[in-house]
Amino acid sequence: MxxxxxxxxxxxxxxxxxxxxxxxxxxxxxxxxxxxxxxxxxxxxxxxxxxxxxxxxxxxxxxxxxxxxxxxxxxxxxxxxxxxxxxxxxxxxxxxxxxxxxxxxxxxxxxxxxxxxxxxxxxxxxxxxxxxxxxxxxxxxxxxxxxxxxxxNTNQRKALHLAAVFANNFTNQIYRLAHEICESEAADFDILKPLIKETARKINTVSPYKAQTGPAKRGDKKTIKKQLKMLDNDMQKDVYELLTKSIKQTHGQH
Amino acid sequence: MxxxxxxxxxxxxxxxxxxxxxxxxxxxxxxxxxxxxxxxxxxxxxxxxxxxxxxxxxxxxxxxxxxxxxxxxxxxxxxxxxxxxxxxxxxxxxxxxxxxxxxxxxxxxxxxxxxxxxxxxxxxxxxxxxxxxxxxxxxxxxxxxxxxxxxxNTNQRKALHLAAVFANNFTNQIYRLAHEICESEAADFDILKPLIKETARKINTVSPYKAQTGPAKRGDKKTIKKQLKMLDNDMQKDVYELLTKSIKQTHGQH
Missing domain, CATH: 3.40.50.720 (NAD(P)-binding Rossmann-like Domain)
Structure with missing residues (x-):
């Protein structure tokens, strides 16, 4: 004991x-x-x-x-x-x-x-x-x-702790922004929940790199432009732009 | 039929x-x-x-x-x-x-x-x-x-579609950045998977607003400064700064 x-x-x-x-x-x-x-x-x-x-x-x-x-x-x-x-x-x-x-x-x-x-x-x-x-x-x-x-070791633990801020706090804030976008048109955020669940589930079998899809990954400038135009909130726009840039960087789109 | x-x-x-x-x-x-x-x-x-x-x-x-x-x-x-x-x-x-x-x-x-x-x-x-x-x-x-x-209606569908880019593509890119941070210290990304699952599960019972935790939500400047210092990749730093700002904005921290 x-x-x-x-x-x-x-x-x-x-x-x-x-x-x-x-x-x-x-x-x-x-x-x-x-x-x-x-x-x-x-x-x-x-x-x-x-x-x-x-x-x-x-x-x-x-x-x-x-x-x-x-x-x-x-x-x-x-x-x-x-x-x-x-x-x-x-x-x-x-x-x-x-x-x-x-x-x-x-x-x-x-x-x-x-x-x-x-x-x-x-x-x-x-x-x-x-x-x-x-x-x-x-x-x-x-x-x-x-x-x-x-x-x-200590460095691994600190890296995991920092990565956890991304995986937990930042992911949750992305959910929050998605929630705001739904609310702006009185759309039901609950409709997104199966997608959120599937997005988290997917990386159990494939890496986040391989799991990526969507306009930024495809380099689909037309859709990106259209979607940016829909956002009238500066913070949502900034996050859209930066994460689109980040996905492009990861997947070699310019 | x-x-x-x-x-x-x-x-x-x-x-x-x-x-x-x-x-x-x-x-x-x-x-x-x-x-x-x-x-x-x-x-x-x-x-x-x-x-x-x-x-x-x-x-x-x-x-x-x-x-x-x-x-x-x-x-x-x-x-x-x-x-x-x-x-x-x-x-x-x-x-x-x-x-x-x-x-x-x-x-x-x-x-x-x-x-x-x-x-x-x-x-x-x-x-x-x-x-x-x-x-x-x-x-x-x-x-x-x-x-x-x-x-x-059409506006609701378009809002849901845009919110889905956040909930799916952007969330997945956050996972990718977390993966990179783990890899930079040879830490095992798999250790984060239960947290990722729990983060997605949590919003089934509470809103993303209520589910938020962490240094940005608390306004814990010391930890934020320490964590920013740990990141030597510009994109990771930019995402850290912007999403920290976004969380602070959502939760009234300045």
Whole structure:
């Protein structure tokens, strides 16, 4: 049994706690939040605290808090040389205080919403660790959660985190612009949802490069001109122009 | 039984033919292609022709050819006053020659790849018609295919078609840029696929506006600056900056 102390009470920490408590090979020993009211409803099932000095001994300490606070909290941990990991996509492994020689990263690459329950089998975990046995401990936790586990280095993790901003935030903003365009003519955005689903599904079997279609890919200047003329919103126009240019660049159209 | 003459042999026509031939309430009477070799393998199951003068009588003529050719082909149809429809997202209903008083549009809003079989229950059909009975005929065909059928006007159809360029082509290009960023550090793009799937899934329950998260939405200047610094490709940087600006505009961050 791997024992875990969870530090933090945000989206990631709360989703992790609810998933970890169902796992057989791991046990959450204690849960820390500086604001105890955030986790007080769990006090019948797990030991909770808002005092770092009261932290019990565990095999792993998972720090799931905002990026800016990780370094500071890791310094305040009242022990040396235990396995301490954070869950951030962009914070350096070495930002965990160096008195914890056993450092690691346990980065779940998924979009977490407090309201929506998450199926952890759909959450890839990117793991970094300095020592092989720490990697194996983190891998066991990831697999106990039903996750797919990936060994990454710091640069790979940072690239994945940045690519995730494109794949999640920017894709979602493209959906938003599509929504606006529908609304401008009182067309039902729901009609686009099967296309959005199919667009995401397609790249499971072909690369985004091969999946591309449409006027920019074909170099169809007439349609591009016609569509640009339809857009009367500057931001929509700018996005249309830049992504058309980007597709042309990718596919060698000029 | 509704009889159909299919005109064209591209992606849409071929997918339509293969789906229509399985339907109970409709029958493809004849299939026209100016290049007969495109459809000759079907000649044991349907009457094929490359001569518009040989077209038989049907209840509906579906013109599924490139936008530019629709008007011209509709002019060449050797009969008057039968129901003639096209399948385009952007061509005007009135581009179908006016001697066919029964005109309509039967626009399947989905991404068609020749290689990938399509489940028509995932294809919304946008229908335009001048007469109620023609609308009903087209609706019956759509429903026979298992499609969800939507009544739209020309402006709505054009808006949907333009929004589809965003939701499909531009989204796919965002995936491509994410792929490039992964590759630049030899990180595995597959790790992003569950996030891409979840991003598309999420808007089934919440609007893209509500689904947005991330540094631009939060107005987190520090992370935005750090991430821009990581990008050494101009196009990736331009897209990052523009979509960050767009998210900020949508969510009132400055």
């Amino acid at each position: 791997i024992t875990i102390t969870l530090i933090g009470a945000g989206n990631v920490a709360t989703h992790l706690y609810n998933a970890l408590k169902k796992c057989e090979k791991v046990a959450v020993n204690q849960w820390f939040s500086r604001d105890l009211t955030q986790i007080s409803k769990y006090n019948t099932e797990v030991s909770i605290t808002d005092n770092l000095q009261e932290l019990k001994e565990s095999d792993v300490y998972i720090i799931a808090i905002s990026d800016d606070a990780i370094e500071d909290v890791s310094k305040q941990l009242p022990f040396d040389n235990r396995l301490v990991v954070h869950t951030s996509g962009s914070v350096r492994l070495y930002d965990i205080d160096m008195k914890h020689h056993k450092r690691g990263v346990f980065y779940p690459l998924q979009s977490f919403s407090k309201a929506v329950e998450l199926n952890f089998s759909e959450v890839p975990i990117c793991i970094e660790a300095l020592r092989k046995e720490d990697f194996n401990t983190l891998k066991t936790i990831g697999e106990a959660l039903g996750c797919k586990v990936h060994k990454v | 509704i009889t159909i003459t299919l005109i064209g042999a591209g992606n849409v026509a071929t997918h339509l033919y293969n789906a229509l031939k399985k339907c109970e309430k409709v029958a493809v009477n004849q299939w026209f292609s100016r290049d007969l070799t495109q459809i000759s393998k079907y000649n044991t199951e349907v009457s094929i022709t490359d001569n518009l003068q040989e077209l038989k009588e049907s209840d509906v003529y579906i013109i599924a050819i490139s936008d530019d050719a629709i008007e011209d082909v509709s002019k060449q149809l050797p009969f008057d006053n039968r129901l003639v429809v096209h399948t385009s997202g952007s061509v005007r209903l009135y581009d179908i020659d006016m001697k066919h008083h029964k005109r309509g549009v039967f626009y399947p809003l989905q991404s068609f790849s020749k290689a990938v079989e399509l489940n028509f229950s995932e294809v919304p059909i946008c229908i335009e018609a001048l007469r109620k009975e023609d609308f009903n005929t087209l609706k019956t065909i759509g429903e026979a295919l298992g499609c969800k059928v939507h009544k739209v």
